[in-house]
Amino acid sequence: MALMNEPTAPYHAAQDALRVLETVARHAAGVTDAQIARRTGLTTERLTPLLRMLRREGYVEQITGGAYVTGDALARLGSAQGREEALRAHLQRTLDRLRDSVRAAVYISRYVDGEVRITQYAAGPGAPPVNEWVDFRESAHAHAVGKSLLTQLDHNGRRDHLSRHKMARLTSRTITSDKLLLSRLEAQPPTVPVLDLQEYAVGTVCAAVPITAGSSVGCLALSMPVEHAHRLRTAADALGRSAAPVLLSLAI
Template sequence: MENAAPTLIGSVQRALRLLEAVGEHRQGATAKQLARKAGLPLATTYHLLRTLTHEGYLRRVDGAYVHGEAVGALGRHREVREGRDAISGALDRLRQELGAATYFATYRDGELEVVDVSEAPGTVAVEEWADFRATGNAHAIGQCLLGQLDREGRLDYLSRHRPQSLTRRTVTDSTTLLRRLEARHPGRPVLEQQEYLAGVVCAAVPIMVGAAVCTIALSLPVAQAHRLPATADRLATRVGAVVDRLSFTI
């Protein structure tokens, strides 16, 4: 049986033709000009223009129509999606190469955010049993991101998220934690052993993607703790090439 022709929604097609027509007139175009350009009846054009203007895709300026903010937002959404796809692909490659679950995280608007995680059978990611955002004192991702902030930024975070005791290894004294963060070498991986979750060791490498403070991290079961320093160093040597290919939009 031949494949059925796809169902096309005429009103959507006509609206897209109008948006394309507006894009060809940098100074804007009138409804009559757009109707002629798009090959649409004037009444249909007026109806679609009202709808597109109401939804923010067009603006009417001195009787002419120009693209609205919503059109720009579509492009930004695409950039974000493409950036996230690049991150996901990079994490998958690193996971396969390093034999460890991998993570990408950033510090945005005063909060820690794990953007993406790559895991597979045999390289399972850490279970988020305590909110990653509020427990930056306890895990490698948080320590790495906080370590890239200035003292004021660290104090701001700790004033809103007081250090929590999650395992017997967790550092909860703010003064001790601040000294520890300040003593870290800027380019070296952060190593964390069972501070967030017993049975798991982690490492995080500090990176900058544009102006964004970020990190790429990995985790291993404690039975493979002997691999952590060397695997963290391998990650550190790889992130430069990875960052060059990323276009992460905050």
């Protein structure tokens, strides 16, 4: 399987954050933001939001005098023992915060062994999850998660997936022409969220952004009732800005 998209802004942010973490980890007694900037080559405008994000995620802490040291979250995720459990718990906290921030159900999905998999999600009374009335694995052509994952494959990878999964009409808005869908996927810019406007389920709208690292294909997505559709693009933009912490968690 080959990937198509150029690295997105969240990917670059995650890479910069890793450089910051490496610098902090090398200074057990603490390192100032000015020292981090010199060692990483990052500007203050670039570094300040990264440090804010790293503090919020628990990867760094500030000590007396303002210097930064590594935080508890980095120790937990960096440990070989119990890493998977720690990663899952950390991602769940991130998703829960994001759900409350965008007021929508949020999901992490991966493309594993040629299939769409929702690996984690956060929903609640004010942020209901999508009713999976058709198996997500069989309906990638219709929902934002599936289309975001397919955009990250090359042409042959997309054709292979569609050859294994019939493009059924789920609503009046569902694309059932493989030629039209492939054309849309080809034209989808990696920096623009993929939208699903009642293509999978009547009454539900969705958005998804890629979280691709190396050969791993994934996406971060949200869903909301159609009566909240006027908030979809704003929420999708917020989703894109929140992809970097998720990518960083997967990369550590």
